[in-house]
Amino acid sequence: MDHKLSPELEELRRTVEQFAHDVVAPKIGDFYERHEFPYEIVREMGRMGLFGLPFPEEYGGMGGDYFALGVALEELARVDSSVAITLEAGVSLGAMPLHLFGTEEQKREWLPRLCSGEILGAFGLTEPDGGSDAGATRTTARLDEATNEWVINGTKCFITNSGTDITGLVTVTAVTGRKPDGRPLISSIIVPSGTPGFTVAAPYSKVGWNASDTRELSFADVRVPAANLLGELGRGYAQFLRILDEGRVAIAALGTGLAQGCVDESVAYAKERHAFGRPIGANQAIQFKIADMEMKAHTARLAWRDAASRLVAGEPFKKEAALAKLYSSTVAVDNARDATQVHGGYGFMNEYPVARMWRDAKILEIGEGTSEVQRMLIARELGLVG
The missing domain is CATH 2.40.110.10 (Butyryl-CoA Dehydrogenase, subunit A, domain 2)
Incomplete structure (x- = not known):
């Protein structure tokens, strides 16, 4: 497997990265504290075509696939998970069932508006x-x-x-x-x-x-x-099992983004925060903690990209999706905790993104299949039944 992004996917990654930092980051904290849905940000995501990434152009989509969706989700979640989960759920849970199982009439009626972000499913x-x-x-x-x-x-x-x-x-x-x-x-x-x-x-x-x-x-x-x-x-039970398998790949990308965002914030803080006459990033204890965080985020990225590549290629991916979801959610929680520790008292203040990341991480071990369910699935795929 070639883990290097194609030129098209790298362009997508950079576009979403810039959007996340220029549009989402300056505003989302206020929405978050007010418990308010960020309609304008979501509308802009629609105009960018993010809700249509994995869908055919004939239905208003961008003609991409789940790998492209994962790239976008990771970049969004590096800055904020509320925005990322709105996209993930809108695509994987809202529109994808119609794309996979809908009649032609149902697709024509609903998918163009879902792909444009005009409506959410x-x-x-x-x-x-x-x-x-x-x-x-x-x-x-x-x-x-x-x-x-x-x-x-x-x-x-x-x-x-x-x-x-x-x-x-x-x-x-x-x-x-x-x-x-x-x-x-x-x-x-x-x-x-x-x-x-x-x-x-x-x-x-x-x-x-x-x-x-x-x-x-x-x-x-x-x-x-x-x-x-x-x-x-x-066939509803079989349908939602298929939807959840695919959704776990997307959630794994989101969890990876949160884990990487914790690294980003910790590196920046460790360079600017001084204690005892030097940056705290000069201390080996901080260096090793952040190095471990980067290791975890990097490995999670390899896991979700492997699962996504198998999905896109039409290969079996159930085990790989469960592995990626289990690992990325675990390291998201780990990195959020460690990023808060690197920030010290400031990490407990809601004005700092790591406080938001700490609050957002835990649900990743629960939603779209708990960590315990992922372990059950992995064991079954290994032939351990009972």
Whole structure:
């Protein structure tokens, strides 16, 4: 595998890097402290084509792939994770299910606006009584044959991008029947925002990702056309497993960006902060700590790029995606903790980016599959069953 970026991807990386430093960095701290969604930043990301990176040009996309998305996510997360997760969820969870499983009519209706950032999509999977056990879905959808509509009832929680002013749809998983052995048949259904009976709760009060949108959703006799079924009836479980496998590659890139951002901030601070008559970066203890941080970020980058390359090539990548997600989330937490230590008391002050990074890192070990779930997946891929 050649880990050197192509000229096109290097140009993308530099463009997003400049955007992150010139546009995101000066503003995002205020949005973060106000728990406010950064609409103008998101609109600019849309104008740049970031939401359309891995989608075909015929649907308004940029004709790229998941590798290109990962490059963009890493550069954004080096500066801020709220903005990065808004892009990741908008692409991997909001638009990708339509691209992979939608009918031609569904793609034509939704993808151009999703690719342009005019609207955001969300993916309603997690429920209050079913986190890692996603197969324990309790939301139901029955087909009313008289009206040819799905009638949806249930609750979803922790859903990113689901309640913004520009959210256009949420794809929800719901039980649509039972198999002969009694196990649920789970299907995916598109629910446009504003559909009667579809209620979006107030934003959560979160530890981190405070400039991103995360909500609880409830469905009370929500009716949508039968044509809003996404993919085959009863294939929703298989669909979201595919979506989560791919999403883990994107989350690994995001985690790598956060880990590298901690290095960036620590190096800059260690050069300018003086103690006992010299920069603290002249002390071997600080040098070794930052060197270890760089080692971890570099290795995480190799891991997500390996997984992304396999995905793009059409090769098996489940194990590599789980490895990359597990490792990058672990080192993101490690580097955030160490960057805070390098900064000392200032690292505990919210005006410094590392304080934001510390608050943002932990969720990476939980969202889109906990670290424990990643270890289960890796063990299964190694043939360890039981």
